[in-house]
Amino acid sequence: MRNKRFKGNTDWYVDVFRQFENRLNGDRGTAVHQIRKKAIDIFAGEGYPTTSDEDWKYTNIKPIAEIDFVPAAKPGEASVNQGLLQKYNYDGLDCCQLIFVNGHFAPDLSNLGKSETGLKILSIREAIKNDDPIIRQYLGRYTAAEADSFTALNTAFLWDGVFIYIPDNQILERPVSILYLAQSNETPLLNLPRNLFILGKNSEASLIETYLGEGDQPYLTNTVSEVVLDENAGLEHLKIQVESENAYHISTIHAEQQRDSRYTSHAFSFGGQLVRNNIDLVMNDEGIASILNGLYVGTGRQLIDNHTSIDHAKPHCHSEELYKGVLDDHAHGVFNGKIFVRQDAQKTNAIQSNNCILLSENATVDTKPQLEIFADDVRCTHGATVGQLDEDAYFYMRSRGIDKTRARQLLIYAFASEVIDRIDSEPVRQKLSAILADKLHTVKPQ
Amino acid sequence: MLEIRNLHASIEGNEILKGINLFVKPGEIHAIMGPNGSGKSTLANVLAGREGYEVTAGQVLYKDRDLIDMSPEDRAREGIFLAFQYPVEIPGISNTYFLRSSLNEIRKYRGLEEIDAVDFLKLIRKKMSLVEMNENLLNRPVNEGFSGGEKKRNEIFQMAVLEPTLAILDETDSGLDIDALKIVAHGVNKLKNGQNAFIVITHYQRLLNYIVPDYVHVLSGGKIARSGGKELALELEEKGYDWLKPDKLVEAG
Numbered sequence: 001m002r003n004k005r006f007k008g009n010t011d012w013y014v015d016v017f018r019q020f021e022n023r024l025n026g027d028r029g030t031a032v033h034q035i036r037k038k039a040i041d042i043f044a045g046e047g048y049p050t051t052s053d054e055d056w057k058y059t060n061i062k063p064i065a066e067i068d069f070v071p072a073a074k075p076g077e078a079s080v081n082q083g084l085l086q087k088y089n090y091d092g093l094d095c096c097q098l099i100f101v102n103g104h105f106a107p108d109l110s111n112l113g114k115s116e117t118g119l120k121i122l123s124i125r126e127a128i129k130n131d132d133p134i135i136r137q138y139l140g141r142y143t144a145a146e147a148d149s150f151t152a153l154n155t156a157f158l159w160d161g162v163f164i165y166i167p168d169n170q171i172l173e174r175p176v177s178i179l180y181l182a183q184s185n186e187t188p189l190l191n192l193p194r195n196l197f198i199l200g201k202n203s204e205a206s207l208i209e210t211y212l213g214e215g216d217q218p219y220l221t222n223t224v225s226e227v228v229l230d231e232n233a234g235l236e237h238l239k240i241q242v243e244s245e246n247a248y249h250i251s252t253i254h255a256e257q258q259r260d261s262r263y264t265s266h267a268f269s270f271g272g273q274l275v276r277n278n279i280d281l282v283m284n285d286e287g288i289a290s291i292l293n294g295l296y297v298g299t300g301r302q303l304i305d306n307h308t309s310i311d312h313a314k315p316h317c318h319s320e321e322l323y324k325g326v327l328d329d330h331a332h333g334v335f336n337g338k339i340f341v342r343q344d345a346q347k348t349n350a351i352q353s354n355n356c357i358l359l360s361e362n363a364t365v366d367t368k369p370q371l372e373i374f375a376d377d378v379r380c381t382h383g384a385t386v387g388q389l390d391e392d393a394y395f396y397m398r399s400r401g402i403d404k405t406r407a408r409q410l411l412i413y414a415f416a417s418e419v420i421d422r423i424d425s426e427p428v429r430q431k432l433s434a435i436l437a438d439k440l441h442t443v444k445p446q
Numbered sequence: 447m448l449e450i451r452n453l454h455a456s457i458e459g460n461e462i463l464k465g466i467n468l469f470v471k472p473g474e475i476h477a478i479m480g481p482n483g484s485g486k487s488t489l490a491n492v493l494a495g496r497e498g499y500e501v502t503a504g505q506v507l508y509k510d511r512d513l514i515d516m517s518p519e520d521r522a523r524e525g526i527f528l529a530f531q532y533p534v535e536i537p538g539i540s541n542t543y544f545l546r547s548s549l550n551e552i553r554k555y556r557g558l559e560e561i562d563a564v565d566f567l568k569l570i571r572k573k574m575s576l577v578e579m580n581e582n583l584l585n586r587p588v589n590e591g592f593s594g595g596e597k598k599r600n601e602i603f604q605m606a607v608l609e610p611t612l613a614i615l616d617e618t619d620s621g622l623d624i625d626a627l628k629i630v631a632h633g634v635n636k637l638k639n640g641q642n643a644f645i646v647i648t649h650y651q652r653l654l655n656y657i658v659p660d661y662v663h664v665l666s667g668g669k670i671a672r673s674g675g676k677e678l679a680l681e682l683e684e685k686g687y688d689w690l691k692p693d694k695l696v697e698a699g
Binding site: 390391392393395396397398399400401402403404406410411413414415417418421 | 494495496497517518519521522523527528530533534535536537538539544545547548549551552555587604608
């Protein structure tokens with residue numbers, strides 16, 4: 001059997017960790033630092049996954065393991081690219097906004113608004129400093145460093161990110177917008193956001209994470225979010241990835257759901273040269289509903305890999321998944337959708353589809369539904385399509401005077417916009433449409 | 447306006463059209479009838495420029511220009527319109543957006559200014575009444591979830607907005623109930639003027655009670671077996687198509 005792991009530049013990170021630790025001073029004795037120490041040991045011991053590992057079969061992360069990325073010091077405000085932040089601002093969206101630059105919270109750029117009783121929306125660094133008991137209770141509990149190398153790396157250098165705690169029965173009126181800006185100009189930047197989102201009973205919230213970057217150096221964004229939804233809580237979770245072409249982007253979202261809770265994910269991947277998104281949902285009780293929507297658009301030599309896993313552990317849960325991809329040039333897409341239906345999970349309803357269009361002969365996609373069903377009274381469907389643009393529609397448009405290029409753009413846009421249309425917020429839909437149109441070198445219809 | 451001479455066309459190497467001759471002048475309505483498989487739709491698609499149809503011999507001149515080398519979009523811009531037998535659904539693109547893009551492409555080609563949103567709305571309201579189209583279909587994606595009748599009406603609506611010089615209606619009447627058929631026919635009659643021409647392809651004589659053709663041609667085995675005035679359609683209704691099959695004609699001759 002071939003080796004599932006390789007060492008790569010793990011030693012580099014062990015060294016960087018030592019320097020990091022030396023700068024911590026008083027922080028070294030804290031519980032969080034114990035978690036970090038354990039994580040660096042795991043990372044050093046495990047190394048990186050190879051393509052012999054079934055979960056990484058189509059995605060060779062060797063280029064990541066060859067670059068020595070470095071955590072950046074907190075940048076001065078003057079060096080922040082305001083124009084780029086402005087470009088990805090959701091015009092017209094009334095929201096609470098947290099902005100991070102190179103992994104550090106930038107309070108002056110952020111707008112937290114006034115906080116209601118018990119509600120916590122702040123930088124996780126701040127919450128750790130305050131020794132918040134909720135942090136102690138939840139951090140690292142669900143996304144154990146053992147889970148995989150990139151989670152271990154994120155945990156080892158755990159520094160900043162967003163902590164949200166919504167008390168029972170509280171409905172968040174305004175969405176929370178989180179922007180992670182990476183500016184990789186001098187040395188290859190290591191950008192490791194870490195989020196913890198805890199929603200109490202009957203609470204509701206909507207949040208948008210946006211990842212963007214610039215600079216002529218490569219950079220690695222390796223982000224981990226832990227999400228906990230208590231009974232009857234509802235979360236709409238958008239992740240919009242518009243990193244620069246120098247980016248490697250690895251993302252892990254782990255959501256634990258309690259009875260009757262509702263989790264809706266909308267994941268958009270536009271940027272980055274090598275992108276891997278993991279979403280793991282665990283349905284721990286009955287009456288849970290989860291929706292996973294995704295859109296990935298790849299051009300050039302981009303590799304975009306989406307791995308989702310939905311664990312139906314209990315009866316009467318519903319999951320619905322729609323991922324769509326548009327791949328041009330030499331782009332490569334990967335979709336792997338795991339659905340587990342445990343023996344107890346009777347009356348499970350799980351729907352999954354992945355549709356991809358390939359716009360060039362050199363674009364490829366590997367799509368793999370993976371259903372493991374141990375209960376007998378369930379309804380599970382899955383479908384995957386890979387195709388080209390609809391020739392009939394293409395001719396129909398041309399027969400009405402619309403030229404080849406425009407007809408093609410409109411059809412791609414129409415295909416992809418199905419995912420965008422599932423978002424409630426009009427300003428966010430507008431922005432996404434503009435990003436999509438920009439990526440496809442076209443103008444937005446309407 | 448349109449001159450088709452000895453047109454031969456094939457799909458995937460199978461010859462479907464075997465020498466069509468047809469001359470259409472401004473102001474005329476030509477009906478093309480014929481049994482299934484006679485080549486009616488192939489003729490429509492060749493005229494609109496659909497890929498996969500290969501012209502192997504003959505010539506088609508439209509406004510004295512060679513049509514065969516023209517792209518489908520340029521044909522549309524030059525004033526050719528095909529009402530599809532099976533109108534295509536395009537999810538994600540609204541009917542109005544589609545039509546406005548189309549109209550503006552055609553206007554640009556002709557050196558006209560693009561029509562703005564307000565004028566466009568006025569225009570489509572006027573044209574909608576012509577085909578009694580339900581307004582809420584305008585903002586729906588093109589043909590998506592439309593009934594058969596709604597799709598056909600949408601074709602005529604598009605035709606009304608784009609005002610083609612030569613309109614080809616490919617079995618627009620198929621699958622329509624009598625009320626829908628009357629609406630479609632009414633639309634065509636309203637649009638008819640001395641400058642434009644229509645080629646109405648149909649399987650049934652019924653449509654020709656409402657759209658009165660100047661000429662009727664019967665297509666059979668890839669050729670025009672017979673041409674005549676509107677009375678030919680009635681004869682076909684009575685006798686069917688069998689007596690016009692090439693082999694029967696040989697026997698008769």
